[in-house]
Amino acid sequence: MVAKMDKSATDLLTSPGVSSLFKSLKLKTKQQELLIRVTILFLVYVLAFITRLFSVLRYESMIHEFDPYFNYRVTQFLTEKGFYEFWNWFDSESWYPLGRIIGGTLYPGLMVTAALIYWTIRFLRFSVHIREVCVLTAPFFASNTTLVAYFFGKELWDTGAGLVAAVLIAICPGYISRSVAGSYDNEGVAIFALLLTFYLFVKAVNTGSLAWALASAFGYFYMVSAWGGYVFIINLIPLYVMVLLITGRYSMRLYVAYNCTYILGMLLAMQIRFVGFQHVQSGEHMAAMGVFFLMQVFYFLDWVKHSLNDPKLFHTFLRITVTCAVGLGAIALGVGTASGYISPWTGRFYSLLDPTYAKDHIPIIASVSEHQPTAWSSFMFDFHILLLLFPAGLYFCFKRLSDATIFIVMYGLTSMYFAGVMVRLILVATPAVCLISAIAVSATIKNLTQLVRAKGKASHSASGKGTTSSKASSKGSLDQSLPFQRNGAIALLLGAFYLLSRYAIHCTWVTSEAYSSPSIVLAARGAHGNRVIFDDYREAYFWLRQNTPPDAKVMSWWDYGYQITAMGNRTVIVDNNTWNNTHIATVGRAMSSYEDEAYEIMRSLDVDYVLVVFGGVTGYSSDDINKFLWMVRIGGGVFPVIKEPDYLVNGEYRVDKGAAPKMLNCLMYKLSYYRFGELTTEYGKPPGYDRARGVEIGNKDIKLEYLEEAFTTSNWIVRIYKVKPPNNRSLKCVGIALLISSIAVTMSYEAAKLIPTTSSELWLCFHLGKARSVASPGFEKLI
Amino acid sequence: MPSPVGRWLQVKACGLVQKSSSLAKVLLFSAVDQAATRRSQPEAVHCTNTQKIEKMGRSTATKDAQALFRTLHSAYAATPTNLKIIDLYIVFAVVTAVIQVVYMAIVGSFPFNSFLSGLLSCVGTAVLAVCLRIQVNKENKEFKDLPPERAFADFVLCNVVLHLVIMNFLG
Numbered sequence: 046m047v048a049k050m051d052k053s054a055t056d057l058l059t060s061p062g063v064s065s066l067f068k069s070l071k072l073k074t075k076q077q078e079l080l081i082r083v084t085i086l087f088l089v090y091v092l093a094f095i096t097r098l099f100s101v102l103r104y105e106s107m108i109h110e111f112d113p114y115f116n117y118r119v120t121q122f123l124t125e126k127g128f129y130e131f132w133n134w135f136d137s138e139s140w141y142p143l144g145r146i147i148g149g150t151l152y153p154g155l156m157v158t159a160a161l162i163y164w165t166i167r168f169l170r171f172s173v174h175i176r177e178v179c180v181l182t183a184p185f186f187a188s189n190t191t192l193v194a195y196f197f198g199k200e201l202w203d204t205g206a207g208l209v210a211a212v213l214i215a216i217c218p219g220y221i222s223r224s225v226a227g228s229y230d231n232e233g234v235a236i237f238a239l240l241l242t243f244y245l246f247v248k249a250v251n252t253g254s255l256a257w258a259l260a261s262a263f264g265y266f267y268m269v270s271a272w273g274g275y276v277f278i279i280n281l282i283p284l285y286v287m288v289l290l291i292t293g294r295y296s297m298r299l300y301v302a303y304n305c306t307y308i309l310g311m312l313l314a315m316q317i318r319f320v321g322f323q324h325v326q327s328g329e330h331m332a333a334m335g336v337f338f339l340m341q342v343f344y345f346l347d348w349v350k351h352s353l354n355d356p357k358l359f360h361t362f363l364r365i366t367v368t369c370a371v372g373l374g375a376i377a378l379g380v381g382t383a384s385g386y387i388s389p390w391t392g393r394f395y396s397l398l399d400p401t402y403a404k405d406h407i408p409i410i411a412s413v414s415e416h417q418p419t420a421w422s423s424f425m426f427d428f429h430i431l432l433l434l435f436p437a438g439l440y441f442c443f444k445r446l447s448d449a450t451i452f453i454v455m456y457g458l459t460s461m462y463f464a465g466v467m468v469r470l471i472l473v474a475t476p477a478v479c480l481i482s483a484i485a486v487s488a489t490i491k492n493l494t495q496l497v498r499a500k501g502k503a504s505h506s507a508s509g510k511g512t513t514s515s516k517a518s519s520k521g522s523l524d525q526s527l528p529f530q531r532n533g534a535i536a537l538l539l540g541a542f543y544l545l546s547r548y549a550i551h552c553t554w555v556t557s558e559a560y561s562s563p564s565i566v567l568a569a570r571g572a573h574g575n576r577v578i579f580d581d582y583r584e585a586y587f588w589l590r591q592n593t594p595p596d597a598k599v600m601s602w603w604d605y606g607y608q609i610t611a612m613g614n615r616t617v618i619v620d621n622n623t624w625n626n627t628h629i630a631t632v633g634r635a636m637s638s639y640e641d642e643a644y645e646i647m648r649s650l651d652v653d654y655v656l657v658v659f660g661g662v663t664g665y666s667s668d669d670i671n672k673f674l675w676m677v678r679i680g681g682g683v684f685p686v687i688k689e690p691d692y693l694v695n696g697e698y699r700v701d702k703g704a705a706p707k708m709l710n711c712l713m714y715k716l717s718y719y720r721f722g723e724l725t726t727e728y729g730k731p732p733g734y735d736r737a738r739g740v741e742i743g744n745k746d747i748k749l750e751y752l753e754e755a756f757t758t759s760n761w762i763v764r765i766y767k768v769k770p771p772n773n774r775s776l777k778c779v780g781i782a783l784l785i786s787s788i789a790v791t792m793s794y795e796a797a798k799l800i801p802t803t804s805s806e807l808w809l810c811f812h813l814g815k816a817r818s819v820a821s822p823g824f825e826k827l828i
Numbered sequence: 829m830p831s832p833v834g835r836w837l838q839v840k841a842c843g844l845v846q847k848s849s850s851l852a853k854v855l856l857f858s859a860v861d862q863a864a865t866r867r868s869q870p871e872a873v874h875c876t877n878t879q880k881i882e883k884m885g886r887s888t889a890t891k892d893a894q895a896l897f898r899t900l901h902s903a904y905a906a907t908p909t910n911l912k913i914i915d916l917y918i919v920f921a922v923v924t925a926v927i928q929v930v931y932m933a934i935v936g937s938f939p940f941n942s943f944l945s946g947l948l949s950c951v952g953t954a955v956l957a958v959c960l961r962i963q964v965n966k967e968n969k970e971f972k973d974l975p976p977e978r979a980f981a982d983f984v985l986c987n988v989v990l991h992l993v994i995m996n997f998l999g
Contacts, residue, residue, distance in 0.1 A: 253970060255959055255982035259989060297970055301959040305986060308952045312993045315944070322940060352903040353896075361892045 085208055086195060090188045093215035096553065097184040097225045099561035104578075106180050106227070109563040111604060111621050113229035114611040117179050119147065120156045120229075124163055124175050131156075132318075138616045139606060140628065141598050141651065149318045150624070154271030155234050158182065183224040183233030190237045191215045194476065197244040200251065201449045202484050205491060210483035216552040219427035219475035222560045232472055235272030240476050242268050242278055243456065246306060247449050253298025258305035265306065266313035269320055276329050276394060277463075277473060282306070283336035285455050290343060294448065300344050307337055328382070328389045335374065342370045400466050415469040424464075426559075427471050429551045430544050431482045435461075438481030441488045457481050490541060496534035565608065567665065567762075579663060582608065585656070585763035588756050589613035593654060600647065601656035602636070602669055602676065603629055609656065618650055626683065633680030636713045637673070637687050643712040644751040647768050654755065655766045659717045662726050662761040664736035670717050671737065674698060701740040709744040716766055719747050719754060724761075914961045918954050925950035945997040952990045956983055 072080065100109070108117050123131040134147045162185075163178045191211040198207030214220060223232040242264035249257035269275045286303050289295050311324045311333075324330045346363060353359050381387035389395075396402045400418060424432055435457065442450040460474035562568070567579040589599065590613050598616045599609055606620020619629045635646040647655070660668035669676075674689070681687040691707045692698070700708065700718075708714060722733040722745025733742045755767040907915075928946050937943050963971045963979035971979075 253963070254974075255956070255963075255979070255986050259982075259986050262989075297962045297968055301962060304955045305959060308948065308955055309986065309990060309993070312945075312948055312952070312990065312997065315941075316993065316996060322944070325944065349900070353899055354903075355899060362896055 082204060082208065086192065086211060089191050089195075089208075089211045089215050092212075093188040093191045094184045096216055096556055097187060097221060099225070099557050100563050101180065101226045103561070104563055104566055106177060107563060107565070108176065108179060108229050109225070109227040109565060110230070111564075111607050113179075113227070115607040115621065116155055116229050116231070117176065118607075118611040119151065120159050120163075120179055121175055123156055123160045139610055139620045139622075140625065141616045141618050143625065143628065145622065145624070150622070152231060152269075152271055152273065152319060153317070154238070154267060154269075155182070155229070155231050157270070158234055159229075179229045180227050183228055183230070184226050186234050186237045187215070187220065187224045190220070190240055190476075193237065193240045193244055194479065197240060197247070198480055198483055198487075200244065200247055201453055201480065202445075202487060206480075206483045206487035209486045210480050213431065213483055213486075213548075214476060214479040216549060216556075217428070217431065217475050217479055218552055218555040218560065219471045219478075221552070221556050222427070223472050225556075225561055227563055231272040232274075235268060235274060236472065236476065238264060238268035238271050239274070239278065239473070243452070243476075246282060246302065247452050249302035249306065250299055250448050250452075253296075253301050255301060255305055258302045259309060261302070261306045262309035262313060265310035266316075269314040270317050273393075274473060275314070277460075279310075279324075279330055279333050281456060281459060283333045284459070285452050286336050286340065288451065288455060289448065290339070292451075294451070295343075299448070300340060303340060304337070307333060326387060327391075328387055329391070329394055331378070331387060335378070338370075338374060342366065397463055397466050397470075416467050419465055419468045419471065423468055423471065426555065427475075428478060430548045431478050434482035434485045435478050437489070438483070438485035441484050442481065453477065453480055453484075486541070486545070490538065493534045493538045493541070497531055497538065499531070567663075569663070579665075579760050579762060581758035581760050581762035583612065584758045585756065585765060586612035588758075589615055589654070589656075589765065592756070597653040598651055599654045599656055600632060600635070600650065600652040602632070602658075602672060604672075605656065605658070615654075618652065626679070630680045630683035633676040634684045634687055636669075637677050637680055637692070637711050639707075639710055640712055640715060640750055640752075644768070648771070652768050655716060655752065655768065657713065657716045657764050657766075659721075659761055659764055660737040661717070661721060661735040661742075662724065665762060666737050668717075668737060668762075669713060670700065673713050676713070699740070700735060700738055700742055702743040704743050714744065715747050715749060716752070716764060718742050718744065719749060719764070719766075721761075722746060908966075911961055911965060914957055914964070918957045918961075921950045921954035921957065925954070939999060941997055941999050945994045945999075949991065949994045952994075953987060956986050956990070959983070 108114055119131070122134065131153075132148045135144060136147045137144045139145050159175075159179050159182050162182065163173070163175055166173050166178065191214055194214045195207040195211040198204075198210035220236060223230060224236070242261060245257060245261035245264045249261050265275070265278060268278060282303070286299065289299055314320055314324055315322065325334070346366060349362060350359050353362075378387070382389070390398070392402070392407045396407070396416075428435075439454060439457070442454050457474075457477035457480075460470070460477050463470045464474040565582045567581075569577050569579070571577045586609060589597075589609065593615060595614075596616070598618065599613070600618045601609065603619040603621055603623055606617045606622075609615060609617050610620065619625075619632050623629060631646060631650070635643045638646070658665075658668045659670065660666055661670075674692070677687055677689050677692055681689055692705050692711070693708075694703055694705050699705075700714070718733075718735075721735075721742065725732045726734050726736050731741050733745045734740075735742050749766070751769055752766040753769060754764070756765040758764075925947055928943070928950065932943050932947075960979055960983040962968060963974055963982075964976045965971075
């Protein structure tokens with residue numbers, strides 16, 4: 046069977062030229078096959094790396110998006126200051142005035158990996174900059190993921206499926222979206238760790254060896270250090286064990302694998318400070334512990350049954366033990382949950398089970414665009430033909446059920462459910478979909494090629510030969526008289542190759558068009574088709590870095606916090622970590638209040654500069670005015686004085702003349718549209734035409750009282766305003782001074798009428814002049 | 829950190845364990861008692877119906893428990909010596925874990941990481957010993973190709989990793 050497969054693989058792939066090359070190298074069939082496999086894997090490794098380099102080639106080697114800037118800043122700190130400083134770092138440059146304990150609130154896996162790679166390369170005397178290492182970490186780990194996918198496919202089905210899985214996952218857009226060069230985020234490393242943990246666990250279940258289970262525990266440790274999504278692993282593996290126990294497929298190997306992985310994995314995971322004691326205290330991790338205890342009881346009962354050899358006695362024993370165990374477990378769980386010792390599921394993960402939860406209770410989670418439910422178009426965009434091959438692969442898995450295929454089926458189904466709930470989780474489903482589709486592709490192509498090769502073997506493939514592939518060859522022998530069997534198989538093969546080639550073209554196109562934009566540099570087509578680059582973000586951050594005092598505090602919406610701290614090197618009020626909802630709500634309240642109320646809030650937070658993003662000139666649609674309703678909702682969630690209906694007209698969000706008056710005068714509106722009323726943005730439209738909203742703005746004559754414009758970038762995308770310090774003399778004093786001086790002037794004029802003219806006029810002029818000099822500073826301020 | 833509540837929980841759990849073990853002891857002693865005083869049987873006939881049924885139920889239960897205990901004991905006596913040594917090690921680890929839990933129930937769980945590392949080292953080494961027993965047991969057909977030296981080497985390696993992590997976690 047194996048030899049037949051080898052021959053079919055090699056015979057299909059070797060043309061006369063290549064076969065003569067092989068003959069000249071004097072290779073046996075097995076070695077030919079090994080050479081082909083290694084070549085394919087090497088090419089796939091290189092392919093996975095270079096397909097992620099579009100943005101580096103088009104723009105430059107820079108970090109993309111928002112979150113990666115924080116990771117980059119932390120990695121820089123780690124390589125400069127060393128591990129001890131990094132582990133104990135308290136950052137006062139973000140979340141002013143609260144600060145943030147960075148050492149204890151991050152997942153260090155990514156940063157430590159990049160730092161290790163950096164130190165290794167430095168040790169070999171290549172002087173690279175840490176930014177290059179950070180930019181290229183994700184593609185490097187994507188290549189490693191393809192290797193793990195090959196071994197996993199080999200474990201599940203056979204080497205053919207492994208090779209196809211490696212190719213599919215190398216270019217699948219669902220994975221590329223979070224692992225392009227420059228996307229220095231946790232998921233780039235975490236998907237590698239996820240697939241590695243699953244592969245090692247399945248290997249441990251298949252072999253029953255403690256060494257593989259130990260390796261799986263280390264894989265789990267790496268996953269816990271890299272990403273918060275490790276909760277998926279710690280729930281999927283117990284669910285898998287439960288399914289095996291219920292369907293009666295359990296064995297001693299399962300006991301060895303699960304127990305070793307769970308205990309060692311749990312201990313290793315608790316070494317990460319951010320995770321802490323969650324494995325014994327959080328509701329999300331209780332499933333694993335419950336299954337652990339269940340396994341002990343189950344296997345103990347199995348052992349007793351085996352040693353008793355008497356069903357009646359065993360039944361009584363069973364009754365006593367099971368009631369005791371279940372009672373104990375239920376009491377412990379109930380008491381723990383009721384007393385609050387076992388914390389319930391956190392909002393982030395609870396919203397996966399109940400998708401409507403976040404919108405009502407936690408607006409911050411609901412506001413992130415990646416957390417929205419997935420549309421079919423997103424599935425098709427990210428998976429293409431894999432979406433159709435997924436059910437076919439499931440069919441093949443059910444045809445040949447084993448411990449490993451049950452695992453991949455469960456992984457595929459659960460991850461597809463979660464991918465349907467949240468767009469971001471398509472990434473977690475991608476390895477499962479690629480593996481299952483690879484099984485479908487590999488099994489189909491193998492059957493078809495055997496049909497094609499069944500030409501002279503009809504007489505030899507007797508009915509008594511075998512059960513596995515002889516179905517296909519016996520069909521060939523039965524229909525030997527019909528020549529269309531072979532031609533049909535060739536046609537189907539050509540069709541399969543056509544589908545795969547279309548998949549490759551689609552993936553490359555998607556990578557090039559959709560997933561390679563750095564988000565911090567925007568590109569558009571000009572009027573003559575030439576490419577126009579908007580580098581406004583970096584322009585603004587470098588202006589901040591070079592033109593503001595080093596201890597200046599910048600207030601902006603939390604999206605830009607990481608970038609301001611990393612590139613502008615200034616203290617921010619809120620950033621993307623979003624750990625303190627009240628602080629963010631304070632900023633949201635400031636942005637949605639009138640200017641004087643906002644000034645009070647800004648003075649209380651020591652704000653020196655305010656940064657807003659405005660897309661009205663360029664038509665950039667992810668600007669702060671479009672995000673404004675979320676600021677209102679989040680602010681209103683904590684401060685009831687901010688009410689969302691105040692900013693809407695008949696439930697509609699408008700910025701033109703018909704907008705709500707509070708909307709037209711709030712701080713965000715003023716800061717975005719200051720001086721915009723004089724600008725003509727498009728030919729044929731009136732001045733003040735907002736290209737992102739497509740309307741002419743309502744309030745063109747904006748006056749700022751407490752802020753002044755500090756900097757606007759060349760395409761008006763980022764606008765920075767300076768908060769003015771309070772006046773030296775207040776207006777009340779000025780008014781009183783004017784009143785007194787006018788009374789004095791009038792009285793002296795009346796008095797002067799009684800005095801001879803020349804001296805009285807002289808005296809009058811003198812006193813008038815004195816009064817004016819007192820009143821003039823206030824006069825100028827009034828004007 | 830609700831440690832008083834956690835302590836109460838642990839106490840409750842310990843209480844239940846003690847209760848069930850005392851119940852088992854009562855069953856055993858009553859079985860022995862019944863065997864010793866067989867002459868009390870005729871008096872049972874004169875009792876009322878419910879008491880008769882109750883006594884009969886209790887006697888079948890105790891007889892079952894007694895027979896169970898005897899069968900298990902005879903089956904266990906047949907296991908080879910190396911497996912018995914591993915079983916002794918497992919019992920030792922579990923007893924140590926129980927002692928630690930009782931101690932924590934008495935004095936509170938303040939350095940929680942220390943408590944967890946102590947408890948998990950006992951539970952971990954017990955579980956690894958069970959895995960070793962499974963792999964070394966000649967009756968398991970799945971592991972007949974595995975040389976016992978390899979099984980023991982895996983056991984030692986896992987224990988080394990376990991205790992290194994424990995020492996880091998102990999604080």
